[in-house]
Amino acid sequence: MSSKNWDSPQMVQGSANRWSRVIIYGLLIFFAAFYLMPLVVMLLTSFKPLSEVYAGNILKLPAHWTTASWVKAWGEACVGLSCDGIKGYFWNSIKMVVSAVGVSTFVGAMNGYILTKWRFKGDNLLFGLILFGCFIPFQIVLIPMAAFLGKAGLASSTSGLVFVHVVYGLCFTTLYFRNYYIAFPDELVKAAMIDGARFFRIFFRILLPCSGPIITVTVIWQFTNIWNDFLFGASFTTGDTAPITVALNNIVNTSTGEREYNVHMAAAMIAALPTLLVYVVGGRYFVRGLMAGSVKG
Amino acid sequence: MSSLHIQQVRKSYGSTDILKGIDIGIDDGEFLVLVGPSGCGKSTLLSMIAGLDTVTSGDILIGNQRVNDLHPSKRDIAMVFQSYALYPNMSVAENIAFGMEMRKVPKAEREKAIQDVAKLLQMQHLLDRRPSQLSGGQRQRVAMGRALVRHPQIFLFDEPLSNLDAKLRVDMRTEIKKLHQRLKATIVYVTHDQIEAMTLATKIAVMRNGELQQLGSPSEVYNKPANTFVASFIGSPSMNLIPGRLVPHGDGLALEIEHNTTEGLQIPLPPQPDSVTAYVGKEIIAGLRPEAIGNGNLQKHELTRQVQADLVVTEPTGPDTLAILKLGGFEVTARLEADATYPAGHRGLFTVDLTKLVMFDSQTEQRIA
Numbered sequence: 001m002s003s004k005n006w007d008s009p010q011m012v013q014g015s016a017n018r019w020s021r022v023i024i025y026g027l028l029i030f031f032a033a034f035y036l037m038p039l040v041v042m043l044l045t046s047f048k049p050l051s052e053v054y055a056g057n058i059l060k061l062p063a064h065w066t067t068a069s070w071v072k073a074w075g076e077a078c079v080g081l082s083c084d085g086i087k088g089y090f091w092n093s094i095k096m097v098v099s100a101v102g103v104s105t106f107v108g109a110m111n112g113y114i115l116t117k118w119r120f121k122g123d124n125l126l127f128g129l130i131l132f133g134c135f136i137p138f139q140i141v142l143i144p145m146a147a148f149l150g151k152a153g154l155a156s157s158t159s160g161l162v163f164v165h166v167v168y169g170l171c172f173t174t175l176y177f178r179n180y181y182i183a184f185p186d187e188l189v190k191a192a193m194i195d196g197a198r199f200f201r202i203f204f205r206i207l208l209p210c211s212g213p214i215i216t217v218t219v220i221w222q223f224t225n226i227w228n229d230f231l232f233g234a235s236f237t238t239g240d241t242a243p244i245t246v247a248l249n250n251i252v253n254t255s256t257g258e259r260e261y262n263v264h265m266a267a268a269m270i271a272a273l274p275t276l277l278v279y280v281v282g283g284r285y286f287v288r289g290l291m292a293g294s295v296k297g
Numbered sequence: 298m299s300s301l302h303i304q305q306v307r308k309s310y311g312s313t314d315i316l317k318g319i320d321i322g323i324d325d326g327e328f329l330v331l332v333g334p335s336g337c338g339k340s341t342l343l344s345m346i347a348g349l350d351t352v353t354s355g356d357i358l359i360g361n362q363r364v365n366d367l368h369p370s371k372r373d374i375a376m377v378f379q380s381y382a383l384y385p386n387m388s389v390a391e392n393i394a395f396g397m398e399m400r401k402v403p404k405a406e407r408e409k410a411i412q413d414v415a416k417l418l419q420m421q422h423l424l425d426r427r428p429s430q431l432s433g434g435q436r437q438r439v440a441m442g443r444a445l446v447r448h449p450q451i452f453l454f455d456e457p458l459s460n461l462d463a464k465l466r467v468d469m470r471t472e473i474k475k476l477h478q479r480l481k482a483t484i485v486y487v488t489h490d491q492i493e494a495m496t497l498a499t500k501i502a503v504m505r506n507g508e509l510q511q512l513g514s515p516s517e518v519y520n521k522p523a524n525t526f527v528a529s530f531i532g533s534p535s536m537n538l539i540p541g542r543l544v545p546h547g548d549g550l551a552l553e554i555e556h557n558t559t560e561g562l563q564i565p566l567p568p569q570p571d572s573v574t575a576y577v578g579k580e581i582i583a584g585l586r587p588e589a590i591g592n593g594n595l596q597k598h599e600l601t602r603q604v605q606a607d608l609v610v611t612e613p614t615g616p617d618t619l620a621i622l623k624l625g626g627f628e629v630t631a632r633l634e635a636d637a638t639y640p641a642g643h644r645g646l647f648t649v650d651l652t653k654l655v656m657f658d659s660q661t662e663q664r665i666a
Contacts, residue, residue, distance in 0.1 A: 185380060185382065187378045187379070187380050187382035188382045188384060188385075190347075190349050190369075190376075190378070190382065191376070191378060191382035191384075191443075192384070192395070193348075193349065193368075193369045193370065194347060194348075194349075194369045194370060194374065194375065194376050194396075195370065195395050195396035195399050196370035196396055196399035196400055197370075197395075197399050201399065205384075205395075206384055206386070209386035210385055210386050
């Protein structure tokens with residue numbers, strides 16, 4: 001859909017058009033600046049020596065650019081009692097997010113496949129119930145989940161946290177894949193059946209290779225949610241097993257000595273980078289995938 | 298290649314009967330066309346032959362084997378779908394080879410089979426393309442190739458031409474017919490287009506509301522339709538169905554056509570079998586194909602009659618001119634000589650060929666034979 005279609009002929013010329021352009025761009029620039037301001041402040045602060053941070057103007061460019069606070073945040077900052085930086089927690093988060101995203105996306109795709117191509121009695125009811133899971137607030141499940149993880153021997157471990165995120169993410173991933181596969185032609189599945197492919201072959205050879213856009217959407221969605229999660233991380237892990245969001249909180253909340261805002265900002269930037277990266281790489285597909293199926297091509 | 302027998306096959310979803318006891322048998326090498334309006338159950342029947350749908354009761358036999366409980370891939374069939382159902386993530390060659398790959402055919406053999414089929418359908422240059430890079434006709438060709446490469450007992454076609462434009466459809470129709478002649482394959486073909494049915498089939502099964510109306514060769518179905526539904530469904534323009542009455546006329550019978558607004562018309566009939574004479578004095582429905590009503594283009598012989606009619610409107614088609622006539626008060630379609638001008642409202646004598654006359658019971662709408 002090109003934006004050209006939206007312009008009515010009389011709007012193309014005339015000064016009314018110019019003024020509306022000025023207003024539109026003015027507003028856009030204002031809001032962009034509004035949203036980007038915190039990021040700018042964070043970046044500037046993280047590259048300043050501490051003395052400059054305390055000197056005042058947060059919007060001032062650093063007089064002496066330094067990456068010392070990034071190095072310190074990564075390897076030396078004190079999280080709780082140990083002073084090894086956030087690198088350990090960063091890897092915790094990576095381990096957690098990769099397994100949780102992988103498992104929940106795969107199982108969601110499988111659910112979507114079954115719910116649309118292997119219909120059974122009560123499948124719509126089941127889907128409705130799964131959908132309902134999307135609306136359960138995190139706080140409700142905290143205590144039952146803690147009890148369950150304790151009994152299952154998964155308390156305070158990355159695997160336990162992965163389990164929680166998979167269970168919670170399944171509702172969303174199932175929703176995404178079901179809605180994507182419902183538009184996938186049944187005749188292809190029938191053709192594959194006649195060709196001799198069975199349940200798993202059809203899934204791996206026919207449906208999954210055609211699922212690029214929705215896999216991207218699901219991965220971005222799950223990655224950002226799981227990476228940014230604080231509540232589950234704080235509730236179900238302790239000490240060394242905590243994800244980076246919890247570690248970041250612990251750095252910032254240390255009450256001893258001078259507050260090292262530049263280190264805090266650098267740590268926050270490090271914690272935010274992976275989601276940014278995922279979005280930059282897959283963002284194009286994200287928008288495309290969200291739109292897919294909404295408008296019949 | 299193999300025969301196919303469908304015996305008392307029923308299909309119901311809950312209390313809704315989709316198919317109400319279908320019996321069809323075809324021999325090795327026959328081309329069966331299932332034809333009927335949408336919702337008649339023809340596609341469901343095809344799905345059941347393929348094994349994509351379950352049979353509620355009855356048997357389906359391919360060759361001598363009962364296949365009711367066999368997985369689609371074990372029935373030794375190949376199917377061409379309406380949407381072609383080409384795997385979008387695979388090239389044309391991979392599409393054709395997928396079935397063989399599933400059956401674990403060695404790679405060298407697969408390559409050879411792909412080349413053979415590509416040559417047969419003249420699509421060697423398309424093998425590396427994706428389905429999205431093909432035109433409608435090319436996709437159709439690939440779908441056929443995927444079916445051909447299997448050398449199945451039976452080919453199943455589910456409205457394969459309905460997504461093509463008019464000209465291509467006629468070309469592909471000829472291609473399919475040629476292919477059938479060359480391969481001597483057993484084919485079951487579903488369509489709602491009666492012209493496809495007439496041109497392709499060796500046997501036509503006309504269906505309506507889950508019931509088989511008639512099973513016969515194209516000429517049987519065309520010339521001796523079992524009932525008024527078949528009569529009006531097969532043929533374009535469709536058969537004229539004129540309400541009338543059989544009356545005594547001299548030694549024999551005459552067909553009396555009388556509309557309450559105008560004077561009646563009596564057409565003397567040749568000697569009729571007993572089944573027809575039993576209807577003397579009763580209401581019947583007379584069926585006459587448009588080409589059985591004409592003027593100079595119809596040869597006069599002892600079974601033709603001259604009747605008076607009013608010409609309402611003409612539709613020149615090129616080879617001949619279709620005309621709506623008022624015959625005994627009823628509007629009928631006639632096929633007249635081309636290259637003549639017919640003034641509207643013209644009243645004249647037209648020729649009716651009684652060799653092609655069929656009669657139906659006015660109550661049951663079944664043919665009186």
